[in-house]
Amino acid sequence: MLLRTEKLSKSFNGVYALSNINFEVEAGEVHGLVGENGAGKSTLIKMLTGVYSIDEGTVFWEDQPVKIPNPSQSRTLGINVVHQDRTLIPTFDGVENAYLGREYPHKGMQVDWKIMWETVEKTRDELGIELDLSKMAIELSPPQKTCLEIIRAMMNDCKLLILDEPTASLTDKESEILFDIIGKLKKKGTSVLYVSHRMDEIFRLTDRITVFKNGSMVSCVKTSEVDKDKLVSMMTDEWKGSYIVHNTNFGKVLLEVQGIRTKDGVMKKGSLKVREKEILGVFGLGGSGRTELLEGIYGYRPITEGTVTIDGEQQNMLSPANSIKKGMVLISEDRRGKALVGNLSIKENVLLSCIDRYAKHGYLDEKKEKQDVSEKAEALKIRMTGLDQRIIELSGGNQQKAVFAKALMTNPKVFLCDEPTQAVDIMTRNEIHKLLREKADAGNAVVYVSSDLKEILEVADTIQLVVQGETRQLLVNENLTTTEVLSYCYE
Numbered sequence: 001m002l003l004r005t006e007k008l009s010k011s012f013n014g015v016y017a018l019s020n021i022n023f024e025v026e027a028g029e030v031h032g033l034v035g036e037n038g039a040g041k042s043t044l045i046k047m048l049t050g051v052y053s054i055d056e057g058t059v060f061w062e063d064q065p066v067k068i069p070n071p072s073q074s075r076t077l078g079i080n081v082v083h084q085d086r087t088l089i090p091t092f093d094g095v096e097n098a099y100l101g102r103e104y105p106h107k108g109m110q111v112d113w114k115i116m117w118e119t120v121e122k123t124r125d126e127l128g129i130e131l132d133l134s135k136m137a138i139e140l141s142p143p144q145k146t147c148l149e150i151i152r153a154m155m156n157d158c159k160l161l162i163l164d165e166p167t168a169s170l171t172d173k174e175s176e177i178l179f180d181i182i183g184k185l186k187k188k189g190t191s192v193l194y195v196s197h198r199m200d201e202i203f204r205l206t207d208r209i210t211v212f213k214n215g216s217m218v219s220c221v222k223t224s225e226v227d228k229d230k231l232v233s234m235m236t237d238e239w240k241g242s243y244i245v246h247n248t249n250f251g252k253v254l255l256e257v258q259g260i261r262t263k264d265g266v267m268k269k270g271s272l273k274v275r276e277k278e279i280l281g282v283f284g285l286g287g288s289g290r291t292e293l294l295e296g297i298y299g300y301r302p303i304t305e306g307t308v309t310i311d312g313e314q315q316n317m318l319s320p321a322n323s324i325k326k327g328m329v330l331i332s333e334d335r336r337g338k339a340l341v342g343n344l345s346i347k348e349n350v351l352l353s354c355i356d357r358y359a360k361h362g363y364l365d366e367k368k369e370k371q372d373v374s375e376k377a378e379a380l381k382i383r384m385t386g387l388d389q390r391i392i393e394l395s396g397g398n399q400q401k402a403v404f405a406k407a408l409m410t411n412p413k414v415f416l417c418d419e420p421t422q423a424v425d426i427m428t429r430n431e432i433h434k435l436l437r438e439k440a441d442a443g444n445a446v447v448y449v450s451s452d453l454k455e456i457l458e459v460a461d462t463i464q465l466v467v468q469g470e471t472r473q474l475l476v477n478e479n480l481t482t483t484e485v486l487s488y489c490y491e
Contacts (some may be wrong), residue, residue, distance in 0.1 A: 001063060002027040002191050003048070003160060008057035010043055012393075013385070017043045018215050021057070025160060030182060030192045032202040032223065035212035035235055036425040038383050038395040041195050044212075045162055049081050050074040075101065078159030082149040082166055086142075094133030094140075095120045098152045123155050127181050142333065143170045143286055150181065161185060162193045165396075167201060168423040170451065174286055179205065197425045199228050211235055232426060246461045246477055247440065251276025253312075254445040255328065255414045257297055260306030266292040268469035270306070274414070274445040279436060281460025281477070282449045285489050289469040290449045291333060294416045297447075298323050298330040300338075311413060324353055329407040333419035333449075339403045342392035346384055347373045349391045350405045376405040381431070397428035404435065415439065415446045421455065433459055453482050465489060 001024055008021040018040045025031045033041050046052040048059065050070040058065050061077050068074050074081075088097045095113075098120045105112040105119075117133070124131055129147045137145060146166060153161055163182075167175045182192055182205060196202055202209060203223060211218040211234045218234050253275050260270045267289040274280040284290050295301035297308055299318035308315045310326045320330070332338040340349050350373045351358070358365045373387055380401040384394060391402060400420070407415065415436065421429040436446050436459070450456050456463060463475040465488050473488050 001025075001060070004060040004063075006058045006060065008044070008047065008054065008059070010047060010052060010055050015385070016215050018047075021217050023210060023217060024220070025191050025193055026208075027159075027191055028186060028189045029207045030186055030194055030205050032206035032209040033193060033195045033212065034197070034199075034202060034209060034231065036397070036427055038214075038398060039212040039235070039425075040215045041212055042164065042395070043215075045081060045083075045164055045193075045195070048074065049079060049162070072101070075156055078157055079162065080153035080156050080158045080160070081162040081164065082146065082153050083164050086145045086149055088137040088145055088148065090138035091136055093136050094131060094148055094151075097137055097148055098123075098133075098155060100152065102155065119155065120151065123151050127151065127154060128177055141287065141291075143174045146170060147174070147177075150178070158185075158190055160191045160193060162195070164195045165197070165423040166194075167196065167198065168419075170286075172451075172453070175201075197423065197429070199231065199426070202231075203228070235426070245437075247277050247279070248461070250278045250461075251443060254310065255297075255447070256309040257293075258307045258309075260293070260296050260303045260308065262289075262292050262296045263302040263304050264292070266469055267296055267303075270296065270466070270469075270471050272447070272464050272471060272474075274447050276443045276445060277440050279440050279446040279448055279459055279461050281456040281463040282447060282466060283453060283456050283463055283485065283489075284466030286451070288466045288489075290466050291418055292469075293466060293471070294330060294418050294447065294449060298328065298416055300330065324410050324412075327411070327413035329353075329410055329412040329415060331403055331407060331415065331417040331420045333422055335399055335403050339406070340391050340399060343390060345388045346377065346382070346391055346394070346402055347387040349402055350376060350409060353406055354409045372409065373405070376408055377402075380405055380435075397424040400424050400428065400432070404432070413444055415444060417446060418449045419451065420448070421450070421452075453485060457482065457485070 003025040005021055005023045008018060009016060010018045021044065035041050043052065047054055048068065050068045050073055059068060066077065095116050099116060105115045120133060127150065129151060131144055131147050140148065166178055170178065185192055194205055206223045208220060209223055209226065209231065210220045211231065213235055253273050255274045257270060257272050261268055270293045272280065282290055282293065292301055296303045299320050299322060303318065308318060310328055315322065315326065336342065347369065351369060358369050370387060382401045383398050391399060394402065421432050440446050448459055457477060457480060460477050463477055463485065465472045467489055
C-alpha cells in the first residue's frame with residue numbers, strides 16, 4: 001500500500017473538519033475522492049501535503065509511519081499536488097514558477113538558467129503540453145496556469161500526484177491532454193488522487209472512489225461497482241436532480257453590446273443582446289475570448305471600440321463601479337483574485353459593492369448590515385460559523401455562494417456570470433442554476449459563460465457562440481446537441 005491513514009482527525013476551534021479517517025491509495029491506481037464542498041476533501045489534502053498539522057491519527061507511507069510537518073517533507077516523500085487555487089507567483093515566468101520550492105542549479109556562482117529552461121521544457125514536452133514558458137503567470141489564462149502547475153508537480157520524483165479540481169477551468173481539448181497524462185502516469189506506476197465534482201470524469205478515470213460527507217469517510221468503493229445515483233446518494237441526503245425549463249417568452253432588451261474590441265485584442269468584435277427573463281449562454285473554445293468579452297462589457301477590461309447599452313441607456317464610461325450603479329454585476333471565474341478579499345470576514349466581503357448604502361452621517365448602520373447579510377447568507381445556505389468568519393476559511397462552494405450574495409446586495413438587472421459553478425459540488429451547482437433561473441423568471445437578464453458545453457445546454461435559453469475573438473451564430477436551445485454546437489466552433 002502506497003498511502004494509508006489511520007484514525008486521522010483535524011479540528012478548528014473545537015469543531016472537527018475531519019474525524020477518524022481511514023483512507024488508502026494503492027500504488028499505480030487512480031483514486032477518486034468525492035463529496036460536497038465542506039465535506040473535508042481539501043482538509044485531507046492539506047494534511048497529506050504538510051499545510052495543516054495532524055491533530056490525531058497516523059499517516060503510513062509505503063507501510064511505514066511518517067511525519068509530514070511541512071510541504072517540503074511531503075515532496076521529499078514523493079507527494080505532489082496541483083491545488084484548486086493556483087499557487088503561482090504572478091511576476092515569475094513559467095520556468096521560475098516551475099522551480100518554486102526547488103533548488104536552482106548553479107554554474108559556478110551564477111544560476112544556470114540554461115539547465116533550468118532545458119529541464120522545464122523537457123517535462124513540458126513529455127507531458128504534451130503547449131505553453132509559452134517565457135510568459136509571466138499573470139499573462140496566462142486559467143487553463144495555462146493549471147498546465148504550468150502540472151509541469152511543476154511532475155518535475156519532482158512523484159509517486160502520488162494529487163489533482164484537486166484540475167479541469168475546473170479547462171476546455172474539453174485541454175482536459176483530454178490531462179487525461180492522457182494521467183494514463184501515462186498510471187502505466188509507469190505513479191498513483192493519482194483525483195478530486196473532482198465532475199462525475200463523468202470520476203467514472204472515466206478512476207479505479208476506486210472514496211466518499212466524504214460532513215468530515216467523515218462514508219465508504220470506499222470500486223468504480224465498476226457503483227453508478228452516479230448511488231454515488232451522489234452517499235455524498236448527500238438532500239440532493240435532488242433539477243431540470244431547467246427553458247424560457248421562450250422574453251421581455252425587453254436589458255443589455256445590448258455592439259462591436260466591442262478589447263484593448264489587448266483578444267476580443268476583436270463582440271456583439272450580443274440579452275432580454276428580460278432570458279439566460280443567454282456564451283460558449284467558445286479555449287482562447288476564444290469569452291471571459292474577455294464579459295470583462296469588456298463590465299468595464300474591467302479596457303475596450304477601444306464598440307458600445308454597451310444597459311436598459312436602453314448607452315454607457316459612456318465603462319467601469320465596474322458604473323456597471324454596478326446601472327444594475328449590472330459580474331460573477332468572475334477568479335473568485336479569489338477578483339471577487340473576494342481572503343482575510344476579510346464574510347460580512348465585509350458581501351458588503352464590498354454596497355457599503356455606502358449603510359453610511360449615515362459618517363457612521364455605518366451595523367445592525368442593518370448584519371440583518372441584510374444574514375438574510376442573503378440564509379437564503380443561499382452558506383455554511384459558516386458566523387458572519388465574522390474569514391471568507392478564506394470557507395469551502396470553495398460556500399465562497400462562491402458569498403460571491404452571489406455580494407452580487408445580490410446590489411439588486412442587479414443583469415447578471416454576467418463567468419464560470420459560476422467552477423469547482424463547486426453537484427448540490428451547489430444545482431442551487432446556482434436554480435437561483436439564476438428564478439432571477440430570470442422574475443425579469444432579470446443572465447449572461448452565462450461556461451467551458452462545460454453540457455452545462456450550457458442544460459441552463460441556457462439561447463446560446464451565443466464566440467470563435468477566435470468574434471461573436472458568431474446565435475442558437476436557440478431547442479434539441480441542440482454538443483456535436484452540433486461544436487461544429488460551429490471549429491473552422
